[in-house]
Amino acid sequence: MSTHYAPVxxxxxKRRYDRIMLSLIALxxxxxxxxxxxxxxxxxxxxxxxxxxxxLAFLMLHIILSIGPLCRINSWFLPLLYNRRHLGVTMFxxxxxxxxxNIIQFHSLGNxxxxxxxxxxxxxxxxxxxxxxxxxxxxxxVILFVMAATSHDFWxxxxxxxxxxxxxxxxxxxxxxxxxxxxxxxxxLESSPVWIGLTALSLVxxxxxxxxxxxxxxxxxxxxxxxxxxxxxKVCSVGEIExxxxxxxxxxxxxxxxxxxxxxxxxxxxxxxxxxxPLGEGKIVDGCITCPWHGYQYLPGNGQSPPPFTExxxxxxVKLVGQTVFVNPTPYPEGxxxxxxxxx
Amino acid sequence: MSDIQSDxxxxxxxWQDEAPKPYAKAVRRFVSAAVILVxxxxxxxxxxxxxxxxxxxxxxKLSTHEGILVxxxxxxLKVPIGKDANGNTQYNSMILIGFGKFGAxxxxxxxxxxxxxxxxGKTVKLEGTLIHYQGKKALExxxxxxxxxxxxANQGIYSLKRTDIGTVSLRGEILDPKCALGVMKPxxxxxxxxxxxxxxxxxxxxxxxVANKNGETNYCIVVGEDGQLANEKLLDYxxxxxxxxxxxxxxxxxxxLYTDPQSDLYRLKPYWMDGEIPMCGDE
Numbered sequence: 001m002s003t004h005y006a007p008v009x010x011x012x013x014k015r016r017y018d019r020i021m022l023s024l025i026a027l028x029x030x031x032x033x034x035x036x037x038x039x040x041x042x043x044x045x046x047x048x049x050x051x052x053x054x055x056l057a058f059l060m061l062h063i064i065l066s067i068g069p070l071c072r073i074n075s076w077f078l079p080l081l082y083n084r085r086h087l088g089v090t091m092f093x094x095x096x097x098x099x100x101x102n103i104i105q106f107h108s109l110g111n112x113x114x115x116x117x118x119x120x121x122x123x124x125x126x127x128x129x130x131x132x133x134x135x136x137x138x139x140x141x142v143i144l145f146v147m148a149a150t151s152h153d154f155w156x157x158x159x160x161x162x163x164x165x166x167x168x169x170x171x172x173x174x175x176x177x178x179x180x181x182x183x184x185x186x187x188x189l190e191s192s193p194v195w196i197g198l199t200a201l202s203l204v205x206x207x208x209x210x211x212x213x214x215x216x217x218x219x220x221x222x223x224x225x226x227x228x229x230x231x232x233x234k235v236c237s238v239g240e241i242e243x244x245x246x247x248x249x250x251x252x253x254x255x256x257x258x259x260x261x262x263x264x265x266x267x268x269x270x271x272x273x274x275x276x277x278p279l280g281e282g283k284i285v286d287g288c289i290t291c292p293w294h295g296y297q298y299l300p301g302n303g304q305s306p307p308p309f310t311e312x313x314x315x316x317x318v319k320l321v322g323q324t325v326f327v328n329p330t331p332y333p334e335g336x337x338x339x340x341x342x343x344x
Numbered sequence: 345m346s347d348i349q350s351d352x353x354x355x356x357x358x359w360q361d362e363a364p365k366p367y368a369k370a371v372r373r374f375v376s377a378a379v380i381l382v383x384x385x386x387x388x389x390x391x392x393x394x395x396x397x398x399x400x401x402x403x404x405k406l407s408t409h410e411g412i413l414v415x416x417x418x419x420x421l422k423v424p425i426g427k428d429a430n431g432n433t434q435y436n437s438m439i440l441i442g443f444g445k446f447g448a449x450x451x452x453x454x455x456x457x458x459x460x461x462x463x464x465g466k467t468v469k470l471e472g473t474l475i476h477y478q479g480k481k482a483l484e485x486x487x488x489x490x491x492x493x494x495x496x497a498n499q500g501i502y503s504l505k506r507t508d509i510g511t512v513s514l515r516g517e518i519l520d521p522k523c524a525l526g527v528m529k530p531x532x533x534x535x536x537x538x539x540x541x542x543x544x545x546x547x548x549x550x551x552x553x554v555a556n557k558n559g560e561t562n563y564c565i566v567v568g569e570d571g572q573l574a575n576e577k578l579l580d581y582x583x584x585x586x587x588x589x590x591x592x593x594x595x596x597x598x599x600x601l602y603t604d605p606q607s608d609l610y611r612l613k614p615y616w617m618d619g620e621i622p623m624c625g626d627e
Contacts, residue, residue, distance in 0.1 A: 012361045020375055028382045035390040042396045044529045051389075059385055063378070075356075076370035082358035105528070109444025110542035121538035123580070130584070134538060189533040194392035198385070283355040295357040 017083040021090060028056050046105045050098055054186075057095035058178060058202075064088055065175060065206050069213035075281065078292055085151045088171075092141075092148040099141045102134065133185035140177040143170045156275065165276050179203060222249045232319060232326035238265070238343055239323065246270075246289075248280035251329035256316055258327055259289060259300045264340035266300035267316035267327050274311065302337040320344075399477030399526035408471045409438065409483060410496040414504070415464045417571040417600060418549035419448040421483060422502060432505070435596045439482040439549060439565070440470070441522050445539070447547025451485045455492045465502055469493035475526040479597070480563055482521050507594040514601065515587045515612065516554035518566065518578050520544055524553060525563075537583035544575045544582060552588060552601060564592065564599035577605035585612040 032052045036043050064087055070077040107117035118138055124130035147168055149155075156164045182199055224233045233251050241247045241260040248257050248270050257270040257280030268289065270280045277293030284290070288297035288306060298305055303313030312335035317328040320341040332338060354364040363371065411423035412435075422435040440448035456463050471493045472483040485491035520543030523531035530536060532553060544550050551563045566588065568574040587610045590603030603609070 011359050013358050013363065024375075024378055024382055027379065028386055031383060031386040032390060035386060039390060040393060040396050042398045042529065044396075044401075044527075047396070047529050055385070055389055059382070074370075076367055077374065078356045079358070079363050079367050079371045080374060082356075106536070106539040107542060109446075111446065111546045112542075117538065117542055121541040130534075132538070133534070185535050189530065189535050190392070190394055192392040192394070194388050198388065285355065285357065290355070290357060292356065295359045 013079070014083050014086070017079075018086055021087055025056065025060075025090070025094070028052075028059070032056070046101055050101050050105065053094050053098035053101070057091050057098055058182065060087065060091040060094065061171075061175060061178065062202050062206060064091060065171070066209055069209040072213035072217060073209070075292065081293055082295075088144075089148045089151055092144040095141055095144055099137065102137070106134070129184070129188075131180075131184050133181050133183075136177045136184070137181040140174040140181060143174040143177075147171060147174075153274075161273060161276050175206070222247070224249055224251060231328045231330060232317075233329060235325040235327050237323050238320060238325050241265075241325070244284035246280040246282070247325070248278070249327065251327070254316070254329040254331060256327055256329060257289075258318055258325060259284060260343070261287075261300060263343045264300075265318050265320060265325060265343065266338070266340045267318040268298060268300060268303045269313040269315075269331070271313075272296050273305075273313065279313075301340055302335055304335045394530070396529040397477060399524075399529065399531070400475070401526040402474045405473065406471050406486060407474050408469050408493050409474075410467065410469045411435070411438070412502040413440075413452075413463045413466055413468050413470075414502070415449075415452065417567045417595075418565055418573075419452055420598075421468075421470055422596060433500075435505075436479075436481060437596050437598050438474075439521050439598075440472075441475075441482050441484045441548055442546070443484060443486050443488060445520075445522075445542045445546040445548065447549065448485055449547055451488055451491065454489045458489060459492070467496040467498055469496050475522060477525045478561070480521070480525055482525050484522065505594075505596050509592040509594060509599075511590070512592045512601075513587055513589045514552055514554055514564070514592070515585065516552045517585060518544075518550050518582050518588075519553050520548045521551045521563070521565075522548055524551060532583070534583055540582045541579055544579055547573070547575065549573070550575055550578050550582075552586075562599070564601045566601050566603060569602055569604045571602065574603070574605050578609070581605075581609060581611060586610060587612055 029052055032055070033048060036048055064084060067077065067080045067084055071081050103114050103118065107114035107121065110117055112120065118134055119132070122130070122132035124132065147170065150159065150164065150167060159167065179199070187195055187199060224235055233249070235249050235258060236247055238260070241258065244261050246257040246259045248255070250256070255270040256267050258265055258267045261284045268279065270278060272279050272291040272293065274291065274294055274296045277291040277296070279289055279291055279298070282290045282292045284300065285297070287299070289300050290297050296305065296311060298311065298313050303315045305311040314331035314334055315336050315338045316331060317338055318341045319326045320343060325341070354366050356363050356367045409421055409423055411421040414420045414422055419440040421438045421440055423438060424433050425436045426434050428434055440452070442448045442451045452463065470483060470485065471487065471491050473486045475482040475484060517532055518540070519532055520540045522543055523536060523539055525531070528536060528539060550566045552566050553561055553563055555561045566574060566578065588601060588603050589608035590601045593600050593602070
């Protein structure tokens with residue numbers, strides 16, 4: 001969390017994250033290049049760069065796309081999510097090197113502009129097998145550029161989390177374009193079962209993880225029925241909520257997290273104002289609801305980030321009847337103080 | 345998140361200095377798996393590649409070659425390499441190519457304008473970057489008009505050694521000699537299609553790469569029926585497997601296929617879809 005914008009707000013875990021990421025990138029490039037030079041010494045430097053960066057960026061994209069569902073399946077993976085944007089920007093830069101070298105190699109020094117050549121050299125747009133696969137890579141790179149360029153919190157705040165999140169969901173469009181870029185491009189040359197198999201396996205991996213995590217979330221979604229006419233819905237027994245933790249319910253399209261802390265119950269929106277993180281999977285730390293994704297914090301009674309921060313959540317009325325927790329899904333404006341239900 | 349709830353002290357916050365032990369342990373395992381993934385991916389991808397031919401593009405190394413400049417059917421420098429048993433001069437032919445993805449015609453025209461004479465059939469010295477593979481050679485006139493390094497010693501009257509092989513049907517891939525003989529690796533196949541299209545659009549003469557079942561390749565220059573450039577008509581077929589019919593000649597050390605792409609060129613479908621392809625002379 002920060003009250004001002006800086007290019008990167010470094011901390012110890014981010015530095016460690018980046019060191020590991022860069023080490024793995026260096027390891028891949030080193031092994032790939034050395035093996036190429038040993039087993040294929042006649043490879044040209046351009047092809048070596050294009051293949052090393054292309055395969056590395058594609059591998060990194062799979063890791064990036066795996067982190068979200070892995071965190072939903074098991075929260076132990078949350079540290080991987082914390083600095084994922086550095087992984088994304090780095091992946092884009094590596095993909096950019098791949099794209100630039102491709103344009104230099106295949107389209108420059110010709111009789112038309114290289115960018116025009118990209119679209120006009122192969123005109124088999126009506127054919128699947130002969131489709132100009134480089135165009136697919138170009139559009140994927142444009143999407144990755146937009147994502148990398150707007151990855152900073154400055155854009156998150158100015159575009160609004162909803163718009164920003166929608167924009168960054170375009171990564172799945174980029175992924176689909178890149179799968180076809182690979183299948184209609186290098187796979188048509190490198191017909192080894194290994195290349196096809198790895199591509200198919202990676203597609204199954206990403207698709208399978210998303211299906212798994214989506215199914216798990218759907219099963220976990222708690223959608224209680226209205227039990228009387230005062231607008232309150234029965235949620236659970238107070239004993240089902242652990243101290244400093246929350247119970248999440250979805251009622252009338254309201255995603256609500258009911259936190260238990262210091263002998264009280266308070267209800268706020270389950271959606272973090274930073275990146276729509278699941279606050280109900282967070283914890284009360286130092287008296288504040290703390291988002292599991294990036295550590296953004298809110299006071300449970302009024303949904304406000306502690307000063308000097310300015311993020312605010314909708315709040316809800318919660319009541320306790322005996323040992324049963326009830327919540328009213330009608331939201332109060334962001335940052336409205338509501339009385340907590342006292343646990344007797 | 346029952347695993348978290350079972351350990352109240354365990355909650356990861358990114359901006360804290362240390363991650364709780366269970367998280368750190370999980371991350372260590374993930375990183376170990378990532379190391380294995382990185383190594384395995386690199387090894388599998390490299391070792392399962394098709395590999396690259398030992399063609400050569402002498403990038404950054406200019407060399408001067410003396411021979412007879414011949415402009416048709418495609419610009420070539422015929423470098424004498426000795427005499428055959430009958431005392432006839434034998435030549436090693438270098439296809440001449442302009443800088444970048446251009447043919448050599450405009451560069452040669454500029455040189456002729458400067459020299460104020462037609463150089464066709466003259467013995468000249470040309471400096472450029474050599475491209476070669478399996479005895480086939482091309483010379484990139486890298487420095488434009490400065491490639492002309494003067495006239496050479498008169499080699500006598502050049503006489504093209506032509507052998508008519510007859511009407512043939514050849515199956516292969518249409519490429520540009522610059523990339524196929526060494527500038528690009530691989531200089532064939534779908535990923536290279538755009539580059540070959542650019543090269544042919546720029547006037548580099550097309551060649552047909554023919555491979556036999558053993559993977560051995562040979563190349564022939566493809567020109568129109570009367571020896572004119574056929575580049576534009578071939579563009580749509582570049583990097584596809586095609587069948588070309590025409591009259592094949594051996595000209596010194598190159599094969600030249602005279603063909604009419606509009607009537608004698610067929611795109612081959614994958615073998616399992618392959619229907620009847622007309623052979624040369626079929627109606």
